[in-house]
Amino acid sequence: MRSTTLKRPQLPTVAHDVQLTTPPLSSWDIGLCALALLLCTLLVLSPLTRLVGVDHFAAIAPFVNVLLSFSSWLPVDLHLIADPAGSARNTSLLLSMGVAVLAFIIYGISLWLIARKPANADYRIVQRWIWAIALLGGLCFVFTPAMLSNDVFVYAGYGRLVAAYHASPYFDLLTNYPDTLNLYDDWRGATCAYGPFWLVICMIVSAVAGPHVLPYILIYRLLALASNLCNIFLVALILRKMGRSNRTVTMGMLLYAWNPLMLQENGLGGHNDTVMVTFLLLGIYLWMAQELRALEERLTARDYLPALVCLTISVLIKYSSAPLVILFFVLLGRRAMLAAAHNGEKLLGQLREAGRDIAIGGLACAGLVLFCYLPFWLGHGPAEIIQSFSSPPSSYLSYNSIQQALGRWLDVNRNIEGTMGFNFVASFTQRFLWQVLNVASVGLMLLIGLVALWFRPTLRVWALSSIALLSLLYLVTTWIFPWYITWIIGLACICLPMQGRLPRALVGTAFQFTVTIHFLYLFFFNVPPFGRWIGLDFLTTLLPPIVTFMVLCFWRIRRVKPVSLAMFVQMSINKRMPTTAKR
Template structure:
């Protein structure tokens, strides 16, 4: 079979599995969930379909690693199929996560004059708008917003511009999906400069990743918006536009604060590779000044003093979740107080991050 035929076969099978995944997600969602053995079998089938999806992903990447997709129709199809998967999932509704509903609730708060950083979003549950969100699957459990003011502005703009909740859901997921595809473009451009031989495979690793497709196009998580600015920042560093890179990083952080995590590596890279360090410092200062102006402009309308960061502080506290830090935190709470466990896990994760930055910096 030709490479083109293999891509068509993998793409067709993947598309079928994404359709099956969506149906199964709907069956698992609390508003539609079956009970007892029916739910058990549905979850088991969902896991099986997900495993098959990743196997197909691995087959596609294997083709790319062997150079079978470097040119022609096979390459074009390999880049086009995941775009189609993203577009198809936009026609559905999020079922695995309540985040999109919470974004819309934040936007509704802003549209009626309630500051999302001062009023817990679960207050919306007592309003007709909140009851409609709950009917669609929202679970009102969150407090004040932990997100940055750029994202809060988008939430508000979407709710003001759309006539109903389904239209708002589509608007949010479309914005997120476009940002996710923008991330793929940034990866393509970055690798074109940093590692041309890996340009196609690196881009396909992201584009075909089932996690990225489902979490962004399917569930509408705003991480893609932040990631786009982070990757744009990297791209600008490679183009020696350090000042504008700082601005892009600030935009990422004004969506979600973890957007600043690449800054240490970028600074080390610039310091070691830039020939004129005085010029570098000047560009960084100009970029920082522009970033500060943007931050003031977007933060000022929602500023309520240091209480503006209450949601961020609450969100940063460790909790028992299905994640590595969550599992470690759960284990620590068996022998330590919650406060001590939180301090230990925070210290551990900070140490790991600093160590990773130090190790990566040595390779620059």
């Protein structure tokens, strides 16, 4: 007897003919927003340089001076506190945060303007504006002599270890060698915390840059900017492949490209997180061909291995995407079970088919991981290899987390040590407790994602489950920085349109994180009245996303039918007229 299976809903088709025949949409309003956002980018450069300026840009000083001249007129010191040095830093910090707030307002207005435009109009001019600001704004940050993070020097140190000294960053330290980068690398005394694919990139960059500092800054920033532009392109491709309207595609591009956090961190920070997201999105795009096929069709290894390889490479850049790959295996296995059920297989046969796909994919991923790690593991025993995964600072230190904030509160309040309140707070600073919370949170969200994918094995459900997992991880992790939020933005963009309260809540929470994560910078520089990251300061970054999720999840938005002025007047007259008795 033929078994009943879950039918995949037909995706809406994009009216491509409309795009070709309809004249380009009027985009003067988006153009004004684009110019305003570019102006915000130029205005923030001088405050950031005064706040955390570096001296490595002397070789291109004339060009940098022209770039900074657009905002050099901003006040240096507003005399907010008595300490002159602290007051100047406070002024730069508040100016940069104020410009960031203005940029987010322009970002929101731009989204609102696009949301009001026709669904399948010609958005080519609007998309050109999006590309222009993503490129120009990113280049402004690339050549800005300010650094909110020294990660590029950490990458440079790993690359020098491999390229210049033929050592493995998983077991050796840069401090063991007389390298000039020891002066700038914050983690020169720690082993590598990234995957081997990223180390290969670091090695190639170091072979080009040598011992010079400026090339490292520019190369890694340009690499992050190039990856960011690729991500915008991939978001557009994925949404088009899903059959979304031209408006939704354009909105997804703008959500990713014009987000102030993405603009700043990708151009200024040069982090490898952007490259990790590129391979995540590339894997999603390669899977889209199978997503559009009927659930009853049996997939072969060549259908899903390209996507799995890209997702595995993202893990080999940064381990943070590993839980997402596990969820993808759930999607793959459930997809195989439904195909087997359609062919009349019983539960045992369905599990066998799913196990075969998971085994083939798992072996391919394991082989790729071993192939990439092996050159860095040669000459080291199993005990050393296992130890290398727990030796990076992120395995035993705490940064910008609840644990660190509470720990610093204990350090300041040692005078009440032994009291009930002190002991209560101390119980929440134990490393083991937070490790358990991290594992439990990931395990819980993997279980929820498994259940969700079991009932609806689609890419959209996988992306939403991944957003939920990473968002919960942001709350309980012991190690977080602002650029970590970039992990979920690409996933949130491909979930458009936000149909349903839970998807709306997850996507809204993702973008709420990009706003409130800026509070970390208020406490990073230890400037009054903000001071250091301590006590309940974690509520500034974590409480707003939680509130956003709860409101969007449980608040039912009612769509009100627009009423014209004439209709409103007629309704008011009818309401005031006395009712007559029926004859």
